[in-house]
Amino acid sequence: SENVPKAKGEKGERFTSSGFILAAIGSSVGLGNMWKFPYITGKHGGAAFFLLFIVCLIIVGLPVLLAEMTIGRGGRANASLAFYKLTNKKVWGYFGFLSVLTAFLVMSYYAVVAGWTLHYTLESFTGMLFQQGADYKDKFVTFAGGYWPLFWQAVVMIVCAWVLARGVSGGIEKFNKILIPGFLVILLVLMFRSLTLPGAGAGVEFFLKPDFSKLDAESALIALGHAFFSLSLGMGIMITYGSYVDKRQSLGSATLAIGFGDLIYAFIAGIVIFPTVFSYGLKPSEGVGLAFMALPAAFAQMPFGAIFGGLFFLLLAIAALTSAISILEVPVAYSMNRWGWTRKKAAVIVSIACFVVGIPSALSVGGVLGSFTPGGKSIFDWVDFMTAYVLMPIGGLVVTLFTGYAWKLAGEEAGLSGFWYRAWMFLLKIVSPIMIILVFLYSVGLLSF
Numbered sequence: 001s002e003n004v005p006k007a008k009g010e011k012g013e014r015f016t017s018s019g020f021i022l023a024a025i026g027s028s029v030g031l032g033n034m035w036k037f038p039y040i041t042g043k044h045g046g047a048a049f050f051l052l053f054i055v056c057l058i059i060v061g062l063p064v065l066l067a068e069m070t071i072g073r074g075g076r077a078n079a080s081l082a083f084y085k086l087t088n089k090k091v092w093g094y095f096g097f098l099s100v101l102t103a104f105l106v107m108s109y110y111a112v113v114a115g116w117t118l119h120y121t122l123e124s125f126t127g128m129l130f131q132q133g134a135d136y137k138d139k140f141v142t143f144a145g146g147y148w149p150l151f152w153q154a155v156v157m158i159v160c161a162w163v164l165a166r167g168v169s170g171g172i173e174k175f176n177k178i179l180i181p182g183f184l185v186i187l188l189v190l191m192f193r194s195l196t197l198p199g200a201g202a203g204v205e206f207f208l209k210p211d212f213s214k215l216d217a218e219s220a221l222i223a224l225g226h227a228f229f230s231l232s233l234g235m236g237i238m239i240t241y242g243s244y245v246d247k248r249q250s251l252g253s254a255t256l257a258i259g260f261g262d263l264i265y266a267f268i269a270g271i272v273i274f275p276t277v278f279s280y281g282l283k284p285s286e287g288v289g290l291a292f293m294a295l296p297a298a299f300a301q302m303p304f305g306a307i308f309g310g311l312f313f314l315l316l317a318i319a320a321l322t323s324a325i326s327i328l329e330v331p332v333a334y335s336m337n338r339w340g341w342t343r344k345k346a347a348v349i350v351s352i353a354c355f356v357v358g359i360p361s362a363l364s365v366g367g368v369l370g371s372f373t374p375g376g377k378s379i380f381d382w383v384d385f386m387t388a389y390v391l392m393p394i395g396g397l398v399v400t401l402f403t404g405y406a407w408k409l410a411g412e413e414a415g416l417s418g419f420w421y422r423a424w425m426f427l428l429k430i431v432s433p434i435m436i437i438l439v440f441l442y443s444v445g446l447l448s449f
């Protein structure tokens with residue numbers, strides 16, 4: 001209606017249909033798939049957990065994903081303004097603004113980690129990583145505790161700013177169209193390599209051997225939390241990307257394609273990682289310990305390990321970069337609308353601000369700020385914890401309640417009616433909010449088993 005502000009700086013930018021799906025898969029396939037999913041699957045019952053994860057994806061992940069894209073396309077605006085435009089209530093705009101803030105904060109440290117992967121790609125291809133001793137834990141601690149991470153963080157911000165400045169179809173879409181096929185090729189090469197290693201079976205077994213006795217309430221909450229994280233929900237990304245989607249695009253099939261893509265990549269990542277880890281007698285783990293400590297030790301022993309190692313880190317870097325641009329686009333789109341900046345100006349200013357805000361995170365992983373640990377967590381861990389466990393669940397809750405209760409025309413925009421509409425509404429009104437609240441309580445320690 002009339003008193004809702006027009007989006008300034010809005011150029012009516014659009015994705016093509018295939019470009020949108022690719023970009024959304026690029027966003028969802030990130031470090032989470034590569035270093036979190038395989039490990040939690042192996043630890044919580046293998047194939048049994050995998051099935052549980054699929055269930056969580058279907059009953060909570062996909063409905064919220066569809067809701068976010070629907071809000072974005074319906075509102076045709078950034079992750080704050082879209083809420084306001086659709087209801088004409090300012091308060092929803094403020095709730096939406098929270099996810100803009102979340103994305104900005106996530107990007108501030110995600111860029112640091114993405115930077116590490118670039119450094120390791122280079123070190124691995126040049127063989128430098130494998131010289132002078134084999135204590136990869138020590139090497140990582142020395143690297144992350146120094147000042148080089150700032151350089152790589154800056155490189156990531158510059159790449160993202162450059163891509164985003166080129167626009168939706170000329171930047172985001174093109175970047176994904178170039179990188180994702182490369183990503184697939186590398187993934188298949190590494191999968192072939194890992195499955196042909198001696199003793200690969202033990203790794204596959206750790207990853208997939210079904211153990212239904214390990215499924216309990218706790219693993220369900222872990223599966224749910226990861227479904228959320230993995231689909232990049234609760235931080236305005238799919239709202240922002242959704243605002244660039246053509247009206248003719250079926251959001252329902254896009255939802256299925258994105259969910260399926262995310263799942264497949266996570267699955268193959270497990271097939272790449274565990275045979276490699278087990279074949280060289282190393283211990284499975286997750287996150288930093290897996291990617292930067294255990295796997296380099298495996299590549300060091302593998303014939304042509306520098307190349308396979310380099311390809312592995314390049315894979316991580318691509319996964320991280322295609323996610324990073326989607327995260328940064330949230331505050332970039334917001335600033336264009338809010339302050340009427342051109343895309344170029346918004347990309348540059350937001351990137352610089354994000355870099356500055358990320359400096360303390362970069363220097364707190366064993367660096368000069370590493371010993372500053374209020375409440376037992378470093379700055380890096382605090383930003384990670386607050387965003388993943390507090391702000392993202394709130395963002396997800398806002399989306400479900402908004403679509404379930406406040407905005408009456410969601411079904412029309414989503415193209416759902418009859419049974420599918422009622423099922424979607426039931427999940428958004430009741431199932432998802434309850435699940436999100438349970439995951440939230442569990443992750444902040446207010447609920448335990």
Ligand code: PFF
Pocket residue numbers: 027028029030031032033106110229230231232233323387388
């Ligand atoms: N979904 C991506 C991943 O799994 O890595 C991107 C992402 C989501 C990054 C949420 C960070 C985050 F907090």
